Amino acid sequence: MKKLFFLLFFLSLSQIKAQDYFPTDKGVKTKDNKSFAFKNATIYITPTEVIKNGTLLIKDGKVVAVGKSVKIPKGTHTVDVSGKTIYPSFIDIYTDFGIAKPKRPSGGGFGGNQYAATRSGYYWNDHIRPETNPIDEFKFDSKKAKAMINAGFGVVNTHLHDGIIRGNGLLVALNPNSNNAYRILDDNSAQFLSFNKSRKSRQLYPGSRMGAMALLRQVYLDADWYAKGNMDNKDMSLEALNKNKNLVQIFETGNWLDATRADKVGDEFGIQYTIVGSGDEYERVNDIKNLNANFIIPINFSKAYDVSNPLLAQQISLRDMRKWNQEPSNLSVLSKNGVNFALTTHNLKSVKSFHKNLQKAIKYGFDKEKALAALTTIPANIIGNSTIGNLKVGSHANFIITSGDIFDPKTIMYENWVQGDKNVINDMNIRDITGDYMLSVNNKNYDLSIKGKGAKQTGTIKIGDKKVKSKFSFKDDWIAITLNEETGYTRMMGKVINASNVMQGTAFDSSDNETSWSASKKVKKEDSKKKKDSKKKKDANIPEVLPVSYPNLGFGNYTQPETETILVKNVTVWTSEDAGILKNTDVLLKEGKIEKIGKNLSSRRATVIDGTGKHLTAGIVDEHSHIAASAINEWAQNSSAEVTIEDVVDPTDINIYRNISGGTTSAQILHGSANPIGGRSAILKLKWGENAQGMIYENTPKFIKFALGENVKQSRSPNGTRFPQTRMGVEQMFTDYFTRAKEYDALKKSGKPYRKDIEMEVIAEILNKERFISCHSYVQSEINMLMKVAEKFNFNVNTFTHILEGYKVADKMAEHGVGGSTFSDWWAYKYEVNDAIPFNAAIMHNAGVTVAINSDDREMSRRLNQEAAKTMKYGGMSELDAWKTVTINPAKLLHIDDRVGSIKEGKDADVVLWSHHPMSIYAKVEKTIIEGKVFFDRQEDLKKREAITQEKSKLINMMLKEKLGGAPTKAPMKRKDRNFECDTLEELKN
C-alpha cells in the first residue's frame, strides 16, 4: 500500500522536479529541453474537432497549446509537418500488457477433488480475487510496447487475466524511454471480471456458467454484509471489492449471450458493467443495444474456411460459414445502432493485424470518425481519464504523425509520440517517391513504378509490358538503380529534385561511360466526374453481407412470426379435457388465445386452415428437458440451489426447432442430477427465434431440481468422495438443508439482521410452498424417503421425475399428492433401473397419480407423441389418458395448466396440427402454433432447406474466391455436437 501512495505522490508533481533529486553518476546533471512545436499540420484535437494548418505545442510531455495561431516560444524545437496529419495516440483499455498469465499448479489433471478454498483470510472461493493488485507483477514489456506503438497506441490499460473477479487494472503510457514512476498513469484504473476461473486454484466450484453467475451475486451480497460490519472475520477479498466499488467494472465475455448474462447480474446490484464483447454482437444487436452498456470490442476476424475439399466443406455449419461473412460488419452494425464502444487488440494473435482488420470493418461501412473515437475519446471516457485520447491543452502529449488519413491503407504512420517522447515508426524524412515515372537513360525510355512505404519503397522497371531485370534502392535520399539488360549493365545514382516530381543523376553503362539519367513523374489527370464515379463505386464496393437470422443459423427466422387469427376448420380436436375428442370441429385462434371451439365457426380476416382428415391437439409439454441451455449441471457442490437455468437459456440451440417440428411447444429445462439439491428450472415456450427472456414463461412457476440415487452418490465417478456417497447420506443432507433453511427463514421473518444467502432463500421458498420440487428418482426406498422428509417439514414434493419404480409406491405417491413424470420404456442402462418397467405409467395412473411422459433427451423430445402411445401398449391406458400424459398432465405438474396443455377456450393458442392420429407412428406435424404464431410449418421448412443449400453454395463460392485471391484460410471445422443430459458436466474454463 505504502508504495502506491509513494508513487501517486510523485505522479502529481511535475516530472522535471522528480528527476531533479535523483542522483546521477553519469556526469554533470543536465536537463533536456523538452518542448516541441509541430506546425502546418492537420490536427485532430478530438475526432470531431479538427484544425487545418495548425500548430501543436508540447512541453514536458503535455500539450501546452494547439490551434491555428500558436505563439512558439523561443528555444522550442520546431518541426514543419506541412501536409501531414496529427492524431491523438490510441488507447487500448483491455490488454494484459506486461502481466504474465499465471501458470496452473502442476499435477492434478482433469477434474480433481478440490472442494475447499486454498487460501485463508480471503473469500471462500479461490476464483474471487478482487484483491489482486497487478502492480506487483507488472514488467514493462518493451517488445510488446514497440508493437503497440507501431500500431498507433499510446496508452494501454492492463490487468491480470485470471479469475472471476480479477482485481484492479493499471493504466500505462507506452513510453519505453521512461520508467514506471512516470508511465503508470493510474494504478487503480478499473476492476475486472469474467466468467473464467482462476488458473491459480483447482477449486471446483463454480463448475458452470450459471454457478459463476450465482457466485457473483453471493459475493455482492456478502460484500454489502461485510461493509456493514456484520462479519467478525477478516476478508481481504470483500474489503478490496468494497474499496474498488466505484471504479469502472470491466467484464470480459465470450459471446453476445454471455454479454447479456453478465449485464443481468450487474443490473441486479445496480452495477453497469463495461462489457468486453466478442465480435458477434451483430447477431442480436437489439438485445446488445438494450443493455445500455459501454462495450470494448475486439476485431479478430476469422479466416475463410478452406472449402476446396467438398467432403470436408459439407461438415461446416452454416452458422460458422456466416460468421466469416458477417463479422466484418459488426462495428458498422453496432455503431449504426448507437452502441457506445471502444476498440481493443484483445484476442488478436498479432497487433499487426489490427489496422488491416479495422480497415476491413471500415470497408464494411464503419464510419472513420467513429473509428477514431473508439480508439481515443471513448476508451478515455470509459476509463475516466480526460488527459488521454485527445490533444487538448493539458493532456498528455500522446500523438501520431501520419501522411494523411490514418485509416487509409496507403497512409504512412511516421511517428507516435508518447508523453512527449518521440517513437519513430517510419522515418518522416524519407521522402515519399511512390508513383509512376518515365525513366530516360542512354536515349532509351523505361517505365519506372515505385511502391511501398518509407525505407521500404521499391521500384520495378518495364519497357511496355516487358519487365526489365533491375535493382532499386532508396537510402539516405539517394536513388540507386541497376539495369541488367542483354546489352549489359547500366548503373544509376541520383536524387529527387523539384518537389519529388523529377529525379536525376549520373549513369554508367557497361563500358563505364558516364552519362546522365532522369525520371519524371507521370501526373494522372483525374477529372471531377471520374472522382464522383469512383466515389459511387466505392459505396457499391461494400462487400455483400448475408442477412442475419434469429437465431443466426440454418432454419433461423429472418422475421419473427406474427400473431395471426387462424381458423382451423373441420378438424378432429383432441381437447385433453373432459370433452375428449371432438370430430369435424372448428377452432378459432385469436390474439394468441384459443377464442372459440365449435361447429361452423367463421371469422373475417382469419387465415383458414382446412383440417379435414387432420388432428388438432394442444402443444406437447415436456416436463424434463435439457435443450436450449448453455449449462445443465452446477456439479461442484452437493447443493446448488443458488443457480438457475434461467441464467443460461440458449435460444440458438437447433434442438428448439427440432422440438417444435415434433409438436413440443413447452418444456421445463431442468438442472442436471449430479447433486442432491440441484438448480432452479427454466420453463420455456419454444418460440424459435426469440431471445432467452422471450422464451421463459411470464410469471413463471418456480421449480427446483432435486436428485436421488446413483448420480448424486457419484457412483460412476472415479473422484467420488464428497458427501453424500450413499442414499443414507442423501436423506441427512436434505434434512440438514431444510433445517437450516427453516432457521434462516425464521430469523429473516423476525426482522433481525441476517446475512442474505441465495441458497437458503431458495430452499426457504420450498418450505413456504412457493417453489416446487421436481425430483430425479429411481428406486422405491429413496422415493419414499423424500416424501417422508417433505412431510416432516410440512410440504409436498411436487413431481418425481423418471420415477421408474413409482409403480412400487404408487399408493403412497397418490396419498402424498405427488405427480410422476416418467420415461415410457427406458431401463437397463444402470443398476437402479433394473426394475424399471414400461407399465409404470399405467400403474401410477390407475393408482390416481398424475402421470406425464417426459424425454430427458433432445431426440426423444421431438416425438413424445410416440412415447405417449407406448402407455397404450404397455398397461392399456385409454387413448385419451395416454394423450394427456404429454399435454395436460405435464402442464398440471408444471402449474401452467391454466395457460397450456389442452384445447380450451381462453387458453394460449399453443396447438399442433397433425397429419394423422397424433399417437399413430405415422403422424407428422404439419404446423406448430405458439400463442397464435406459426413457428413451424412443413411447407416453410422445405423452403428453409432449399435456402440453406443455396446460401451454403454461395458462401462456398465466396470462400473459394478468397482462397484463390491468396488470402489465408483455415481448416474446416465441424461444430461439436452439444448433448446435454442429466449427468452432463460443463467444465468452466480457466
Next chain:
Amino acid sequence: MFFFLMTSINAQQTPAPKQSNAISIEGATAHLGNGQIIKNSLVMFANGKITFVGSAMAKIARQGTVINAKGKHIYPGFIAANASLGLAEIDAVKATRDFDEVGAMNPHIRSLIAYNAESKVVESMRPNGVLMAQTSPRGGTISGTSSIVQLDAWNWEDAAFKTDDAIHINWPGSFTRGRWWLGEDPALKADPKYGKNIDNIKQYFMNAKNYLASNKEKTHLPYEATKGLFDGTQKVFIHTSGAKEITDAVTICKDLGIKNIVIVHGDGAESVADMLVKNNVGVVLDRPHRNPNNEDDAYDYTYTIAKVLIDKGVLVCLGMEGQMERMNTRNLPFYAGTFAAHGLDKEVALKLLTSNSAKILGIDDKVGTLEVGKDATLFISEGDALDMRGNILTKAYIQGRDISLETHQTKLWKRYANKYKSK
C-alpha cells in the same frame, strides 16, 4: 399372492418345448415380409416349419389347433441385425458388460459364447415381435465374429441359429479432429493416417490369406478365424459412414477376395448407391430415432434415409448399435414404422425387419418371410405391429415353439397391479 410366488420362483421364462401339434391360424391379415399381404389368411405350421400360407377361403383341411385370429395380424418374427443382445445386462455395470474385448484385431473373438440366453433384456424383446438377432461384438478395429440367435433358448448352444456368421470391422474414418483437451485445434481435417490405417487392415487380411494358403507350421488363431471370409461361408460387416470410406471398404474387400460385404451405419451411402447395388452390398441402417449429424440437416434426415436408399435400389435393413442399444432393440418395429411415416410403403418398411434382414444376414432360405418350408418363426399381433398402439402380441412362435410372452417386466407389472387391486 399367486403372482408373488411365481416371480420369486422363476427369474426367467422357461423356453418352450418343441412343436408337437400342428397349428393353423385363420382369419388374420398376413404380412408376408416380402412386401405382400394376404387379408383373411390361413397360415399353418407343423414340426417347426410353415406348411401353408394362403387365403382362409382355401378349402383345405386345417391342421392341429386352430386359432381364430380374425381382425389380427400375422408377421414373420422380426430380426435385429447388428445387435448386441445378451452381451451386457446393465450398461453402467462393468461386471455385466461382455461386448468389447481388448486388442485391435480380434477376428477370433466370438460373441456367441458370451450370449446370455437368460438375459432379462433379451426376453423383453419378444412381446414386441423381435424373435431373432445377430449378436455382435463391439470395439477395436476388427471387433470379432458375430452369430445369429433365436431368442428363446436354455443356453447359447440352443440359441445358435447361424454360428459365426460374420466378422465385424470398424473402418477407420478419413477425418480426424484435434484433441482439444490437450489444447490441439479441434478442427476437423483430413486424417493423414487414414491411408495407413486402411492399409493396416488390408495387410492384415493379406497376411491371413497367405497364412491360410501356407502349410501352417504354427497355428495363428486370429488368421484361422478369417477363413470363412475367403471361402464365402462368412460375411464381413463393415461399420462405417461416408462416401469415401464406404467406397474404400468395398473396393479393398473385393480386391482381397472377400465376397460377402455388408455396410453398417452407412450415412452418406446415398451418394455411392450405384456402386453398392453393382457389388451386391447391403446396408444395415441405424435407428431413425437419432439426431441428424449436422446442425443444418433437415430434422427428418434420419427418418427419410431408408427411402432414399431403397429408391436407389440398395438392399437395406434395420440394425441396432449405439446408445442403450440392447434395451432399445425392442423398439425396432417402431423404427420401421417411422421410416414408413416418412415415405416408405408400410410393407416395404416391414421388409427392413424381415426379408431384407434375412437376406443381408444370409439366412433368407430359412426365415424372413411367411413361406412354405421356412421356419415357423412368427407372431400374431392385435394390430399394426409397426405402431405402438397396434403392437400387442397375443402369440409368438419360434420354429413352431409356442413361446412365453411374459418377462421380468410383465411379472412386476402384474405383481404391483395386483397389489393395488387387492387393497
